[in-house]
Amino acid sequence: MISQDKLARINALANKAKSEGLSLKEQKEQKELRQEYLKNVRSSFRNQLSSVKVVDEDGNDVTPSKLKEEKNSRLMH
Incomplete structure (x- = not known):
């Protein structure tokens, strides 16, 4: 599960991107956080689906x- 701090950071970066834009470092951070989030969502979905x-x-x-x-x-496994 992804931490609340990371979710808050993802949202903060998304809001900043909409309002003023992101630096290259922030864009890289946003991409990494999104990938981690998506990996977590996919894993959770697979676990849920396997119990159906x-x-x-x-x-x-x-x-x-x-x-x-x-x-x-x-x-x-």
């Missing part, structure tokens, strides 16, 4: 095989 089980009206497990494979590969 799809069930039809009759109670049968109809989870796509690709999702089952991903879930099993995560359990192995």
Whole structure:
């Protein structure tokens, strides 16, 4: 999970970029923070998705095989 300080910094840089622009150093920092944030979001989404089980009206497990494979590969690691 990304820290509240880093989220605040991402927002501060975004606001500054809109109002007055960023220096090259700030642009680099913003890019790195955004990449870290996106990596965290993707990881969280994958974890959440791997816990999904799809069930039809009759109670049968109809989870796509690709999702089952991903879930099993995560359990192995």
